[in-house]
Amino acid sequence: MTKLLSGNEAVARGAWEAGAVLGVGYPGTPSTETLQNFAGMPDVRAEWAPNEKVALEVASGASMAGARVLVAMKHVGVNVAADPLFTQAYIGVRGGLVLLVADDPGMHSSQNEQDSRNWGPFARVPILEPSDSAEALEFTKLAFDISEQFDIPVIVRSTTRISHSKSLVSAGERAERERIPFETDAPKWVMMPSNARVRRLDLDRRVAELKTWAQEHAPDRVEYRDTSLGVITSGIAYQYVREALPDASILKVGMSFPVPEQAIRDFAARVDRVAVVEEADRYLRTHIAALGVEFDDVPLPASGELSPGIVARAFGSEGDTLRGSIPGLPARPPLMCPGCPHRGLYYALRSVNAVVTGDIGCYTLGALPPLSQMDSCLCMGASIGMMHGANVVGGIEGRPIVSVIGDSTFAHSGITGLVNVAYNGGSGVVIILDNRITAMTGHQGNPLMGRTLMGEHSQEIDIEKLCSALGIESVRTVDPHDIDATRIVLREEVKREGLSVIVSRAPCALIVPEKEDPYAVNREMCTACGACIKLGCPAISTDDDGHAEIDITVCVGCAQCVRVCKFDAIESSGSACDIGGSV
């Protein structure tokens, strides 16, 4: 059956066909849809874990119990999961354990760029690199087989253009498989030093065996065409090479760890000139150079994505003729949606002149003008640790230090940061932006709102009680749409000694089922003071003499602007449809 599937859908399908019974992970672009699709398949369970480390640990337990299990995360997720990953390689598996890692070269939706192929030699885990959805499915199935045959966790490494491109796939049937029976095996599964020393060397043995097996069976592919140029490539770069250099011979590396040394030597011996085309790090180039194989180091960008045109230019093509460009265009940065509760909180935050340690989610957009209320964003969960660190060394210019963190991010790795501040007797104001959902990655459930990936209701964590259990005396809850009330609470809390938590609670505007009627500006009353413009709401603009205007087709009636207008110039209007729905 031929289907048009994204790389993520194909990985989910591959895991299902391979008989995986559990999928677990944490959302992160571009990996998220993998588990969402897996969850929809028959006879499986899929779970969002609070973070990637927990996800991999759950997978480890499932593997120990003899089941096949898929884990999915974005590239930075592996940093969080690296602790169990490295030691899992020592242990190996019982049921096959496959980790989908989706990299984001060019940082479409990420705080950094990492080339996950590097985990191969670092953690000594095999890496398979599909070049399209058909391979994403095939390689995932193969990864489960390799995992069990060589007793090792396997990474399937994708990138944005694999995960989020659709191409044709021939889908197969699910292999029904028996659970591998459990046996007590402490030397393999209990990684204390005496056992780990043995497993460390055993890991080298398993990788070496895999390398020998791979010479015959790895999904590498050699395509001989004109042998005056031979290109070694992998992943999405393969497609760009085919497009840009249709006559070139190609060694397409399908398993990038262990590096196919013999295949590289054989290929290099058959072509006149070798070049290497890879996206992101100099991974293949470094390994190929170490083999002593000479290649032409064509100029590829050190960061960002490749494209057929970039590859063509690296080989001397002039590129396509272009039309003239149209200059002077305004940028279009992403923005918070109309009615976003984060906006109200940031507007109120402007009044306390705080240094704001930030975190990752939709609310990171509060760093952009006109709100400009964020001074740092490092990694998930960092806001609270950074707030504490800045306070411990004596603070910053005597200003209050406030951290802002989303609900999903708090559950991911903010709770430990908060425990740390409480434990060390630190101070500061932690604002938890509880919009009842993991919004940035497309509205996944999380432990704070209590809906699972299977759509079940579960216990939602009571943040206020959790904070009191940590001994935090001041825990207050605000409605961020009520900007005045929020401002008052903020002013009180930044003056307080010690640690306090403010839970800013209102649902994401995109999950509120009914929109309110839109508002309109009464021009007679508007003094063109600009207060509402400072909200940065996409529904509000100014006319030539500075008066505010509201686009009724964009306004969702959150009334934040009504609250910041000192002149009562913003009034309810009829619904958008009554006004004729002109857009």
Add this chain to the structure above:
Amino acid sequence: MKPVTVMLAGVGGQGTILAADVLAKVATASGFDVKLSEVHGMAQRGGSVDTVVRYGDEVFSPITDPGAADHLVCFELIEAARRVQWVKPGGRLLVNTRTIEPLPVLIGAAKTPDDLEARLAEEGAIFLDAEALACEAGSPKSANVVLLGALSVGLEFSEELWQETIGARVPSKTIDVNLRAFELGRRACVEGECMA
């Protein structure tokens, strides 16, 4: 057949992904090799988004380069201007006349040039007021399907196949509206009402 490259450019939330998906399904049903590439995540929050569909006997890259698209369908005027270089000289440039001012303009920190339509007209743009036609079809939200209708005039697929695919892809309550939207977009271009 050499691959045909269609790029759809717009603003997060305008429905470019659904439109691209319908086109990809139509091309698949016609027996072509197909690739579709889209970007999710941060940009979807009101940022610039573009989606690429390529079909032909054998398609390698899911993405394209400036100067390489055969058709560029722009859901918004500023994005049309931003992406105009992506359509090859002689390619088809279809532009929705709607403007969505980006935040820097709304807050007065930047300005949108006021000659964008004229500049795009010099590039041979075909203009369409997709929202007006969508409202006529029954919902302003069907503007993306109006644009598909307009695009369909320049592609080789039958009207029936488009209708079937749209019917299968959109929520069942909205099938009628979307089929009307497709029809209006298609007719606007067939009858030459698109202002060239």
